[in-house]
Amino acid sequence: MTKHLRLALIAASVSLLAVSAQAHRAWLLPSATVLSGADAWVTVDAAISNDLFYFEHHPLQLDNLSIMGPDGKAVTPENTAKGRFRSTFDVKLAEPGTYKVMVVNHGVFANYKLDGQNKRWRGKADQLATAIPANATDVKISETQGRVESFVTSGKPSTETLKPTGTDLEMVPVTHPNNLVAGEKATFRLMLDGQPASGVAVEVVPGGIRYRDKLNDSKVTTDESGTFSVTWPGPGYYWMSASVRDDKSKIKNAQRRSSYAVTVEVLPQ
Amino acid sequence: MRLLISAALSTLAAGSSLAAEATISVDIPQLNVAEYHKPYVAMWVESADGSKITNLAVWYDVKHKDNEGTKWLKDMRQWWRRTGRELTMPADGLSSPTRAPGTHQLTFDAAAKPLNGLTPGSYQLVIEAAREVGGRELLRVPFEWPPKALATAQAKGESELGTVALKLTP
Numbered sequence: 417m418t419k420h421l422r423l424a425l426i427a428a429s430v431s432l433l434a435v436s437a438q439a440h441r442a443w444l445l446p447s448a449t450v451l452s453g454a455d456a457w458v459t460v461d462a463a464i465s466n467d468l469f470y471f472e473h474h475p476l477q478l479d480n481l482s483i484m485g486p487d488g489k490a491v492t493p494e495n496t497a498k499g500r501f502r503s504t505f506d507v508k509l510a511e512p513g514t515y516k517v518m519v520v521n522h523g524v525f526a527n528y529k530l531d532g533q534n535k536r537w538r539g540k541a542d543q544l545a546t547a548i549p550a551n552a553t554d555v556k557i558s559e560t561q562g563r564v565e566s567f568v569t570s571g572k573p574s575t576e577t578l579k580p581t582g583t584d585l586e587m588v589p590v591t592h593p594n595n596l597v598a599g600e601k602a603t604f605r606l607m608l609d610g611q612p613a614s615g616v617a618v619e620v621v622p623g624g625i626r627y628r629d630k631l632n633d634s635k636v637t638t639d640e641s642g643t644f645s646v647t648w649p650g651p652g653y654y655w656m657s658a659s660v661r662d663d664k665s666k667i668k669n670a671q672r673r674s675s676y677a678v679t680v681e682v683l684p685q
Numbered sequence: 686m687r688l689l690i691s692a693a694l695s696t697l698a699a700g701s702s703l704a705a706e707a708t709i710s711v712d713i714p715q716l717n718v719a720e721y722h723k724p725y726v727a728m729w730v731e732s733a734d735g736s737k738i739t740n741l742a743v744w745y746d747v748k749h750k751d752n753e754g755t756k757w758l759k760d761m762r763q764w765w766r767r768t769g770r771e772l773t774m775p776a777d778g779l780s781s782p783t784r785a786p787g788t789h790q791l792t793f794d795a796a797a798k799p800l801n802g803l804t805p806g807s808y809q810l811v812i813e814a815a816r817e818v819g820g821r822e823l824l825r826v827p828f829e830w831p832p833k834a835l836a837t838a839q840a841k842g843e844s845e846l847g848t849v850a851l852k853l854t855p
Contacts, residue, residue: 453756
């Protein structure tokens with residue numbers, strides 16, 4: 417294999433990876449988002465797939481799953497299981513109010529050269545110092561952070577769980593995420609490290625992709641206050657996502673990619 | 686004595702003719718379906734801009750054990766969003782069991798709760814029905830309050846509700 421060909425192949429494999437990372441969507445899908453009654457439960461499916469919301473690729477790993485109850489305290493998921501195409505868990509909505517379900521992953525990727533060989537490494541930030549040999553050259557490090565969320569409400573919606581954590585990319589609802597109705601306009605804000613994330617493109621994709629020819633997605637860009645609005649064309653589940661790249665990683669000389677995705681349910685009038 | 690009684694009766698009669706009231710007649714249609722459950726029905730009055738809600742009645746499965754009938758209250762989704770999710774069910778004077786197909790009549794005294802809270806203006810009577818393993822329908826009947834003369838208005842449903850008639854007596 418000539419050196420040129422090998423380089424070309426490496427370049428191709430890198431760009432393929434980039435493409436596949438873009439194409440697949442990570443999502444949480446609650447069985448219901450608006451519930452009444454004293455003994456309310458939801459089952460949540462979690463998957464990574466191309467089409468929304470179908471199980472056809474990989475289950476979403478639930479190692480970093482957490483659920484915040486209306487009082488801001490953690491709720492333990494029940495009946496957690498991982499299938500071939502999806503993970504699943506139940507949430508008992510013991511108290512009235514709004515629950516936030518989230519999977520937040522942090523990772524680090526590194527590319528470097530050692531003795532003329534290209535090397536790749538992925539792991540956690542605290543392993544980085546020992547993972548890359550001291551004599552490595554052309555070290556390129558990127559920190560990745562991904563937040564996947566959904567919201568469910570039993571009874572009257574509450575707002576404690578809507579507060580941002582102040583780290584990485586996240587969405588702060590202005591319109592309550594469990595009060596969405598077809599034909600109405602809903603407003604949200606994107607924050608990066610607790611500051612407004614302006615000029616960020618948000619993709620909005622309605623579920624049910626399998627049964628139509630067009631994706632029917634829409635793109636909206638956040639304004640200077642990080643705000644964006646969506647007028648829901650019809651009822652159903654929607655997936656919204658955004659990502660930013662910058663050099664504000666806490667890891668020295670690293671690039672950061674921070675991504676956010678949320679599933680919301682829009683009810684008919 | 687006879688005089689006294691007739692005086693008392695005329696006072697009563699005068700009293701009732703003075704008391705304005707609203708009568709709502711709701712037709713629950715007979716449906717030919719494999720699995721029939723009586724519908725959940727919510728009735729409320731909405732100000733013209735939708736900002737003020739006055740609940741009139743909620744028919745749901747109040748007798749279900751452990752209040753489990755509340756699980757489907759959200760299926761009356763407009764009512765749930767407007768006011769239902771703010772309430773605790775069952776609620777005195779508001780909730781009652783579901784009703785069988787037929788015409789049901791409810792009368793509300795203008796001088797008593799909940800209608801005595803209505804300020805003069807334009808309103809809509811809203812009625813929403815949702816049936817387990819069935820459909821959902823919502824009807825609106827606009828009216829002016831208080832009535833200056835005897836007034837009637839109605840709306841006709843297509844699936845889950847028959848005729849809903851409102852009669853306002855000044």
